[in-house]
Amino acid sequence: xxxxxxxxRHLVMGMTNKKSLKCEQHLGHNAMYWYKQSAKxxxxxxxxxxxxxxxxxxxxxxxxSPECPNSSHLFLHLHTLQPEDSALYxxxxxxxxxxxxDEAFFxxxxxxxxx
Amino acid sequence: EDQVTQSPEALRLQEGESSSLxxxxxxxxxxxxFWYRQDPGKGPEFLFTLYSAGExxxxxxxxxxxxxxxxxxxxxxxxxxxxxxxLCAASGGSYIPTFGRGTSLIVHP
Numbered sequence: 001x002x003x004x005x006x007x008x009r010h011l012v013m014g015m016t017n018k019k020s021l022k023c024e025q026h027l028g029h030n031a032m033y034w035y036k037q038s039a040k041x042x043x044x045x046x047x048x049x050x051x052x053x054x055x056x057x058x059x060x061x062x063x064x065s066p067e068c069p070n071s072s073h074l075f076l077h078l079h080t081l082q083p084e085d086s087a088l089y090x091x092x093x094x095x096x097x098x099x100x101x102d103e104a105f106f107x108x109x110x111x112x113x114x115x
Numbered sequence: 116e117d118q119v120t121q122s123p124e125a126l127r128l129q130e131g132e133s134s135s136l137x138x139x140x141x142x143x144x145x146x147x148x149f150w151y152r153q154d155p156g157k158g159p160e161f162l163f164t165l166y167s168a169g170e171x172x173x174x175x176x177x178x179x180x181x182x183x184x185x186x187x188x189x190x191x192x193x194x195x196x197x198x199x200x201x202l203c204a205a206s207g208g209s210y211i212p213t214f215g216r217g218t219s220l221i222v223h224p
Contacts, residue, residue, distance in 0.1 A: 004158070042119070043159075043202070043214040056211055090158050100206040101149045106158030 003027045006091050006107035014115055015081060021110050023074040023091030029105075031097045032074045034066060037088040037109070049074060050097040081114045088112070117142045119205050121215035128193055128222050136188040136218045138203030148186050149212065150179050151202040159202055162188075193222045 004025045013019050023032065034046040048056035049068040063085075065077040074091055088111050094104035118141045128134055140148065147166055151159035163172045165181040172179050176197065178189040188201055200219045204212040 040216070042216050043204075045211060048211065058211075092158070097210050098146075100147045100164075100210060101151075101161070101204055101212050102147055102164040103161050104149075105161070106151075108156075108158050 004091055004093055004105045004107040006089075006110050008110060009108060010111045010113075012113045012115060013078070013081065015083075017081075018077070018079040020078065021076040021089055021091075021112075023076075023107055025072055025091075025093040025105065027093060027105060029093035029095055030071060031094045032068065032071075033092040033094075033104075034074065034076050035090040035092065035106075037090055043090070047076075048097065055097060078112075081112075083114050086112055086114045117205065117207055117209075117213040119203055119213050119215040121201075121203050121218050123218060124216065125219045126221070128190075128220070130194055130222055130224050131192045133189070133191045133193070135190070136201055136203075136220070138186040138188070138205075138215055139184060140186070140203075140205040140213075142205045142207035142213070144208040146206045146208070146210065147212075148181055149204045149206075150186070150188055151204070153200045153202055153217070162201075190220070193220075195222045195224050198222045 007022045032049045036044045046060045047066040067075040088109045090109045091107040120139045122137045150162040153159040163179040168183045200217045202217045204214045206212040
């Protein structure tokens with residue numbers, strides 16, 4: 001365990017389904033991130049929250065909707081996804097945005113398959 | 116636009132055979148250069164942060180160095196358990212880190 005817990009670990013969903021990914025950390029961190037990791041591609045930043053406020057939406061399609069109800073929890077709501085959205089979705093947290101990924105912790109990821 | 120390029124893409128070493136991984140970056144106003152290790156099926160694990168040219172950090176068999184254009188991750192006398200993908204990321208004025216594609220390292224016993 002890294003201190004960042006993601007659920008579920010694996011998810012298979014149809015293109016018309018709605019599902020949510022959950023991320024939880026109790027490290028006292030103030031910045032939380034969603035990344036997408038596809039084969040042979042660099043980690044792609046999707047969203048950043050700093051002190052519960054969204055500070056970055058990296059041109060992510062609206063079929064991905066983030067939610068940060070408090071500093072310990074982060075959700076990624078999914079609806080009407082496409083097969084090309086199949087990937088490993090990683091959540092990370094760090095002390096704050098200004099220190100970037102210094103001593104950031106990543107979760108184990110959710111392996112998403114869209115059929 | 117910030118860019119991070121890692122080389123080689125893949126590296127195979129014999130146990131005990133030292134080598135280096137390269138991370139070249141183009142980032143406006145570097146705030147931090149980060150190295151992570153990722154094992155299959157797991158999330159990345161933090162290794163080092165470097166802030167300014169000339170800085171070096173060590174951890175067991177790993178040593179990270181930084182110049183104004185690139186960073187190196189030196190692996191001394193590697194063991195099979197060092198096999199993993201090593202990721203480099205850099206953040207600049209926007210605070211948002213840009214990742215490289217990673218170097219997949221395999222160390223044979």
